[in-house]
Amino acid sequence: MPNQPASPSSRRNRPAKPALTREGIVSTAVEILRSEGLQKLTMRRLALELDTGPASLYVYVQNTAELHAAVLDELLGVVDLAENSSGTWQARLERVLTSYTAILFDHPGLAQSALVSRPSGAHYVRLLERLLALLDEGEVPSGQAAWGVDLLLQYATSTAAEHSAPNNSADSDAQWSALSDAIQNADPHKHPLVAGHATALLAGEPTARLSWGFRTLITGIENTPLTS
Known part of the structure; x- marks a missing residue:
């Protein structure tokens, strides 16, 4: 006998898809980020992974920025919130900020996004609480601490955005080479200070510059009263 065509399976016999939740959507998005990078993390790609339509996701997440x-x-x-670490409050504060920056370094592209779409979830609030607690330990006035936290996170985020590996490393190398050439070959008659500071302008590992920047900002936050 000829083979009979297989009967189409009833939808009732198919396993039910897990219900969509915001937590599940975000967890899947993190997996895509880690395996494929931020550029691939679109609502369409996320919907495909979750076996649903993009329109269904907008019930839980308003847009790509969110x-x-x-x-x-x-x-x-x-x-690393440095809760069990020793050292001065300034050193522990720098450790927390460095850990935050390292996360952005590990996920190129996310830092650029973070510049315009700041998180507002439980982990971000937890980070803010820890930063404020360390500034409070240093007896930094509350107003300076509140504004200072914003400044510190902006600096960390922008630094990571600047140094995160771009999609085209050849372009990045070319841009750095062009900048180096412009500084090193600056006309000492037209730009005497640039020419005189050329070596220092280009010196220093990113980690050393990051640490110096944090220490400079912390000192300024501690000693600069708010203006009315």
């Missing part, structure tokens, strides 16, 4: 902010907040759960 999705990126939620993903960043999820990643902030592993920031």
Whole structure:
């Protein structure tokens, strides 16, 4: 007998898809980020992974910017808050900020997104609480501490955005080479200070510059009263 065509399976016999939740969407988005990078993390790609339509996701996440902010907040759960560390409050504060920056370094592209879409979830609030607690330990006035936290996170985020590996490393190398050439070959008659500071302008490892920047900002926050 000829083979009979297989009967189409009834929808009732198929396993039910897990119900969509914001937590599940964000968790899947983090997996895509880690395996494929931020550029691939689109609402369409996420919907495909979750076996649903993009329109279904907008019930839980308004747009891609909000999705990126939620993903960043999820990643902030592993920031080292230096709660069991020794050292001065300034050193522990720098350690927390360095850990935050390292997360952005590990996920190129996310730092650029973080500049315009700041997270607002539980992990971000936890980070803010820890930063404020360390400034409070140093008896930094509350107003200076509140504004200072914003300044410190902006500096960390922008630094990571600047140094995160771009998609085209050849372009990045070319840009750095062009900048180096412009500084090193600056006309000492037209730009005497640039020419005189050429070596220092280009010197220093990113980690050393980051640490110096944090220490400079912390000192300024501690000693600069708010203006009315």
